[in-house]
Amino acid sequence: METNPQVLELLNQNESDLDWVKNNLNYLQDKYNEEFIAIKEGKVIDHAKLITDLIKKVKKQEINITDTLVYFVSKIAIVL
Amino acid sequence: MRIPLKFVAGQLILNSVVTSPAYRIGFKKIIFVIDTGSSRSFFSEGEAFKFSLPINSLPKLENMRMGGSPYELFKTKGFTFHFKIEDNKTYSLKLDYFAVSKTTRKTGKAQTESQNFPSIIGTDFFVQNNMALHFNPNNESDNYIEIIQK
Numbered sequence: 001m002e003t004n005p006q007v008l009e010l011l012n013q014n015e016s017d018l019d020w021v022k023n024n025l026n027y028l029q030d031k032y033n034e035e036f037i038a039i040k041e042g043k044v045i046d047h048a049k050l051i052t053d054l055i056k057k058v059k060k061q062e063i064n065i066t067d068t069l070v071y072f073v074s075k076i077a078i079v080l
Numbered sequence: 081m082r083i084p085l086k087f088v089a090g091q092l093i094l095n096s097v098v099t100s101p102a103y104r105i106g107f108k109k110i111i112f113v114i115d116t117g118s119s120r121s122f123f124s125e126g127e128a129f130k131f132s133l134p135i136n137s138l139p140k141l142e143n144m145r146m147g148g149s150p151y152e153l154f155k156t157k158g159f160t161f162h163f164k165i166e167d168n169k170t171y172s173l174k175l176d177y178f179a180v181s182k183t184t185r186k187t188g189k190a191q192t193e194s195q196n197f198p199s200i201i202g203t204d205f206f207v208q209n210n211m212a213l214h215f216n217p218n219n220e221s222d223n224y225i226e227i228i229q230k
Binding site for chain 1: 115
């Protein structure tokens with residue numbers, strides 16, 4: 001099994017950003033409740049109520065949305 | 081082989097990178113919510129927007145209900161899923177197709193909810209790919225998917 005260094009780098013970035021979300025959840029819930037946030041390297045790049053709007057806002061910054069971690073922040077428990 | 085999972089805000093999260101030459105998607109980040117209450121795995125409608133998938137021209141797979149609401153699943157072309165495993169290595173899983181969910185309701189509220197829904201890994205993913213789920217909410221390092229060697 002070969003390990004692709006590019007894939008590993010992206011997975012590590014996502015992992016770090018997920019850890020950042022977990023460690024800053026209370027702050028994020030206070031600031032971005034009921035919003036999608038796009039995170040890159042431990043920073044919130046942009047936020048929006050709708051994912052379609054977030055895609056547009058991130059694109060305006062010349063960042064590809066798929067290069068970020070997109071997470072929906074909610075104070076309300078999410079039950080699927 | 082084990083794929084570690086994150087436990088964030090009460091949800092089990094699978095970290096992944098996907099590729100699909102059919103849609104010219106190269107190495108894109110995505111997270112899935114693990115939902116053992118779901119018998120189907122799929123990209124959410126919002127994810128389809130992120131990847132610019134041509135959701136309206138995809139063939140229909142089947143109907144389903146989610147949270148009591150009616151949805152349709154559409155069949156995509158092939159995707160390869162890449163996961164991190166032990167010892168800083170990666171594991172790739174090539175699937176002939178995957179699914180995208182979309183609400184059948186026409187109201188703006190229903191469509192917004194559909195777009196805002198997370199992408200899901202359901203029980204079908206574990207069955208079809210010979211995987212097992214280990215979940216311990218009290219110890220994060222003890223949450224993982226085990227790839228069972230054939």
